[in-house]
Every structure is written in C-alpha cells, then in structure tokens.
Amino acid sequence: MPDIPDFNNPEQNTRCGYVAIVGRPNVGKSTLLNHLLGRKLSITSRKPQTTRHTLLGLHTEGNAQAIFVDTPGIHEPSDRAINRYMVRTATSVLFDVDLVIMVIEGQRWTEEDEVVLRHVRSSNMDVYCVINKIDLMRDKELLLPYMQEVSAKTGFQEIMPISALKDDGVCELRNMILDKLPRGPHLFPADQLTDKSERFLIGEIIREKLMRRLGDELPHRQTVVIENYKLQSGVVHISAVIYVEREGQKAIVIGRKGALLKSVGQDARIDIERLIEQKVMLRLWVKVKTGWTNSDQTLKHLGYD
Ligand SMILES: Nc1nc2c(ncn2[C@@H]2O[C@H](COP(=O)(O)OP(=O)(O)OP(=O)(O)O)[C@@H](O)[C@H]2O)c(=O)[nH]1
Ligand SMILES: [Mg+2]
Incomplete structure (x- = not known):
C-alpha cells in the first residue's frame, strides 16, 4: 500500500x-x-x-x-x-x-x-x-x-x-x-462469516455440549472428530467420534444407561440444525485413544495442526 x-x-x-x-x-x-x-x-x-x-x-x-x-x-x-x-x-x-x-x-x-x-x-x-x-x-x-x-x-x-x-x-x-482498521481492500466476501468449515463448527458444537455437561476434571480429556456427513432424503446424517484418554472416562461420557451421551446429542443436534438450516440425524460414538493430549503426532491426526 x-x-x-x-x-x-x-x-x-x-x-x-x-x-x-x-x-x-x-x-x-x-x-x-x-x-x-x-x-x-x-x-x-x-x-x-x-x-x-x-x-x-x-x-x-x-x-x-x-x-x-x-x-x-x-x-x-x-x-x-x-x-x-x-x-x-x-x-x-x-x-x-x-x-x-x-x-x-x-x-x-x-x-x-x-x-x-x-x-x-x-x-x-x-x-x-x-x-x-x-x-x-x-x-x-x-x-x-x-x-x-x-x-x-x-x-x-x-x-x-x-x-x-x-x-x-x-x-x-x-x-x-x-x-x-487500516485502509485496504476487503479480504473476504461481505457475506462470509468465518474461515472454518461446517464440519469444524459441528465438531465444536458437540465439544461445547460435552464440556457443559461434564464435571470439572474431564472436559480437557475429550475431543471430537466428524467421521461422516451425508445428505440422504432431505436429512443430514452426521456421525462423530468423541475421543477420550481412558476406559473410565469413556464410561463417564456415556453416562448411566447412555443418559449423558444422549443429552449431549440432543443439545448438539438443535444447534447443528440451526447452523446448517437442515434436519439432522446425529450419531455419537465414544472411543479411547490413550494419551492423545500428550502426543504431538496424535494431536496432528486429530486436527490440532
Ligand atoms: N457475568 C458474565 N459472564 C461472562 C461475560 N462474558 C463471558 N462470561 C462467561 O464467562 C465464561 C467464559 O466465557 P468464554 O467466552 O468461554 O471465555 P474464553 O475467554 O473464551 O475462555 P477460553 O476459551 O477457555 O480461554 C462463560 O461462562 C461465559 O458465559 C460477561 O460479560 N459477564
Ligand atoms: Mg474461548
């Protein structure tokens, strides 16, 4: 300039x-x-x-x-x-x-x-x-x-x-x-809201609902990966995996008779439908990935790059 x-x-x-x-x-x-x-x-x-x-x-x-x-x-x-x-x-x-x-x-x-x-x-x-x-x-x-x-x-x-x-x-x-702000041309179209993909935002919504439902010790030990996202007969089918570090954490995330995971799914689905303005079928899975929070390589695989 x-x-x-x-x-x-x-x-x-x-x-x-x-x-x-x-x-x-x-x-x-x-x-x-x-x-x-x-x-x-x-x-x-x-x-x-x-x-x-x-x-x-x-x-x-x-x-x-x-x-x-x-x-x-x-x-x-x-x-x-x-x-x-x-x-x-x-x-x-x-x-x-x-x-x-x-x-x-x-x-x-x-x-x-x-x-x-x-x-x-x-x-x-x-x-x-x-x-x-x-x-x-x-x-x-x-x-x-x-x-x-x-x-x-x-x-x-x-x-x-x-x-x-x-x-x-x-x-x-x-x-x-x-x-x-400094003078200069706009770098993004006026109607663009973020640089992030819908997939990223959906993963974050699920993580937010988990953080809000979990007790104080566990929130930092879980992360979410969207595995599947497809439109079928007017409904967006989304599968997401919640990774935790240990079997005991998995049990907490699932909750008694699956109650915690179910409420996380319900809360998340409402926000996701609002975000993408489509009907959503959300499936959540919980898997253990030992030590994921302390491995640079695993972090990269999980999108922390
Ligand atoms: N009472 C009050 N609470 C607020 C205000 N702003 C944020 N909070 C609350 O403070 C908490 C933390 O807010 P966040 O926006 O997640 O804070 P953050 O700085 O982004 O936190 P990290 O991402 O963890 O670094 C939430 O419970 C918010 O609702 C405010 O102006 N007044
Ligand atoms: Mg923040």
Whole structure:
C-alpha cells in the first residue's frame, strides 16, 4: 500500500484488518467475539480452556471489514502437548494482526494476565484493553480505580469496561475497532462469516455440549472428530467420534444407561440444525485413544495442526 492514500481509488476508501482477541483462559474472549458478530460462532463454557483453535469471525459493515481472531486462553506453558499447542496457537497470532484486544476481568488482575501482557508487549502491536464482566462488579465505584490500576500496570492508553454477555459497551467497542482498521481492500466476501468449515463448527458444537455437561476434571480429556456427513432424503446424517484418554472416562461420557451421551446429542443436534438450516440425524460414538493430549503426532491426526 502506498504511504499516501489515493482517495480516488475505491479500494483505498475501504478499511480491512485482523483483530486478535487474546487473554487468559475464561475471561470471555469467545463470548465477546460472538457479541461483536451478533451471532454465536465460537463455543463458550464456564470452564477454562474451552477454545483450542484460532477461529476467524468476519464482520463487514459499510466500507469496513474486521477480521476478528478468537484464540485459546494464554497460560503458563505446561508439559502437556495440547497446552503447548494452545499457547503456541494463541501467541503466534499476535504477530500477524493489525490490532490486539487484550481481555481481562473486572477487578481481578492475575498472574496469568501478567503472562498475557508479556506476550502482548513483545508483539509491539496497538492494544485495546477490555475489562469484561463488569456486570459482576457489585460496587461500580471501584471500576475507575481499577482502570487506573490497570493503566499504571500496563501503560495501555485505551481501556474499555464492558460486559460481553450483557452486550454492554460491545457496540461502542465494535465502532472503535472499525474506525481504527487500516485502509485496504476487503479480504473476504461481505457475506462470509468465518474461515472454518461446517464440519469444524459441528465438531465444536458437540465439544461445547460435552464440556457443559461434564464435571470439572474431564472436559480437557475429550475431543471430537466428524467421521461422516451425508445428505440422504432431505436429512443430514452426521456421525462423530468423541475421543477420550481412558476406559473410565469413556464410561463417564456415556453416562448411566447412555443418559449423558444422549443429552449431549440432543443439545448438539438443535444447534447443528440451526447452523446448517437442515434436519439432522446425529450419531455419537465414544472411543479411547490413550494419551492423545500428550502426543504431538496424535494431536496432528486429530486436527490440532
Ligand atoms: N457475568 C458474565 N459472564 C461472562 C461475560 N462474558 C463471558 N462470561 C462467561 O464467562 C465464561 C467464559 O466465557 P468464554 O467466552 O468461554 O471465555 P474464553 O475467554 O473464551 O475462555 P477460553 O476459551 O477457555 O480461554 C462463560 O461462562 C461465559 O458465559 C460477561 O460479560 N459477564
Ligand atoms: Mg474461548
């Protein structure tokens, strides 16, 4: 792009840029992405480390196109291969975008926020800091001192308090981002919503329903692979395999008389039908793949590449 924009060139009247949404696990990054887009795209749960892959969410409005990048929560590197994959995935995004949104929580600056801050600083990108979940702050008078504390800690010029879940401040944030995008041609068609395939999104929906139904220890030990997807007599038949690490985990995922798996299937089918706007027949299988979370090679086979 030339240094001096040529405003007679229609391509130069458009704006387009990549906007990374980063932060420690569970601060509400995926919830924010969904509310910035005005539709559910990324999966969310009350358990940390829900998002495992980056996902683009595209928002085209007038002459501006924001390419939001949802990322896995950044945390201290652990010895488990899947955690290393997630942190690597999230931090590598920082060097490939035009703007970074660092999400933190109201009144709770943690060690993990420090870790994120270190990565964000090393990228030298423009950063907007978003303080999320302000609806949970009982004493709103504490917000201003907290913003001052964050500003002193981070040196960030732009700090915005919002509640992604309640859609409070999201519209203002979106407008600020759209105004800040660099000039350039749009990179995606205006009606495209994401870079991900339907298969990927369906696998994620199933994983979300599992995470929401499972207890606290198991969510990180399961992954979903779509094995079959075919249209037959107006119904989309989908078979998916849920991989776990041990026989005991398999029994938990199936539940008493298959009850847990059945409710996961029912919850997932409703969301999948909404996504693909077709009737769906969903079959779920549970298989054991020992140690899949700690093998780089198996992770690759399962789509963590
Ligand atoms: N009260 C409240 N809860 C929120 C808000 N934003 C997100 N949450 C909740 O916080 C939890 C985590 O949200 P996610 O969007 O999955 O968080 P995340 O940062 O994407 O998490 P990871 O993908 O695990 O890193 C969910 O239970 C959300 O409903 C908010 O503004 N207010
Ligand atoms: Mg997430």
